[in-house]
Amino acid sequence: MKRTVLLSILCALFLQGVSYAQRIKGSDTLLPLTQELAEQYLEEHPDAEIIVTGGGSGVGIAALPENTTDIAMASRRIKFSEKMKFAGIGLDAREVIVAYDALAVIVNPGNPVDSLTREQLEAIFRGKITNWKEVGGDDRKIVVYSRETSSGTYEFFKESVLDNKNYMSSILSMPATGAIIQSVRQTKGAVGYIGLAYLNQYVKPLSVSYDGGLHYAAPSVSTAADGSYPIVRPLYYYYNAANESAVEPFVSYVLSAEGQKSVLEQGFIPVSLEEDKGSSEQNPEL
Numbered sequence: 001m002k003r004t005v006l007l008s009i010l011c012a013l014f015l016q017g018v019s020y021a022q023r024i025k026g027s028d029t030l031l032p033l034t035q036e037l038a039e040q041y042l043e044e045h046p047d048a049e050i051i052v053t054g055g056g057s058g059v060g061i062a063a064l065p066e067n068t069t070d071i072a073m074a075s076r077r078i079k080f081s082e083k084m085k086f087a088g089i090g091l092d093a094r095e096v097i098v099a100y101d102a103l104a105v106i107v108n109p110g111n112p113v114d115s116l117t118r119e120q121l122e123a124i125f126r127g128k129i130t131n132w133k134e135v136g137g138d139d140r141k142i143v144v145y146s147r148e149t150s151s152g153t154y155e156f157f158k159e160s161v162l163d164n165k166n167y168m169s170s171i172l173s174m175p176a177t178g179a180i181i182q183s184v185r186q187t188k189g190a191v192g193y194i195g196l197a198y199l200n201q202y203v204k205p206l207s208v209s210y211d212g213g214l215h216y217a218a219p220s221v222s223t224a225a226d227g228s229y230p231i232v233r234p235l236y237y238y239y240n241a242a243n244e245s246a247v248e249p250f251v252s253y254v255l256s257a258e259g260q261k262s263v264l265e266q267g268f269i270p271v272s273l274e275e276d277k278g279s280s281e282q283n284p285e286l
Helices: 002-016 031-044 057-063 080-088 118-125 152-160 177-186 221-226 241-255 257-265 271-282
Strands: 022-026 050-053 071-074 093-107 115-117 143-147 172-174 190-195 207-209 232-240
Touching: 022 057, 022 241, 031 050, 031 241, 031 257, 057 071, 057 152, 071 241, 093 152, 093 177, 093 221, 093 241, 093 257, 093 271, 115 118, 118 143, 118 207, 143 152, 143 177, 152 190, 172 177, 177 190, 232 241, 241 257, 257 271
Parallel strands: 022 050, 022 071, 115 207, 143 172, 143 190
Antiparallel strands: 071 232, 093 190, 093 232
16 A cells, blocks of 8 residues: 555656656566665655556567656566667667566466476477376366566566467467466466566466476575576666666665665565576586
């Protein structure tokens, strides 16, 4: 309730032109995290104003050249076509990784299947495997849910799990993560994917193997940070370099020890944990 009231007040002030409010728009994965970070930042900077809205990564990135956002939240990296569009109008987009996120593949809690390989997941989401009995489950039709095409989560899952192959044509596209959770909760044969921070007791996450079934790992902050869980992606802020002085204070706060502590508390992986993992992989003695 506090968050809703705060954002409503900020929205009203902005529309009335009372004062300038920093606008942040885009990824629904980053939406709750950024809202919480904005509230914390405003407690320390009461004279500042921040408006945070979702809509998907594509929506946020498209808003940058239209000057309808100051920061675009994205759960995927900017596309080549978007870079070219920006270059054509002289927009220098700066990229900042603010957190990492594990994608959890979820099923109905009543589904006896507990784990799948990447290849099995690819076959399910491409419509090649259509019944749970084909992967050790009940004789039940698989109902496949996905995010809509403007979602960065949709793009990343396609790249990482489907090996850049197309989803099945009959896939059920949902406008937001909450809709996927609700659908999987209510449908015994359902499968979908959501950000780790959204996991709750109403859906069951699957363990996943990217080495043909030799090793499986369940999604968690610890397995994502140590590299044992394979479906992990960076989360980005993009902004116009010409507007850097305006956005830098909030971006710096997000990357600060205090901001990254909040990242961890909300179920995401802090940037430092991923950087430490990368350093250890390059230097095993560490």
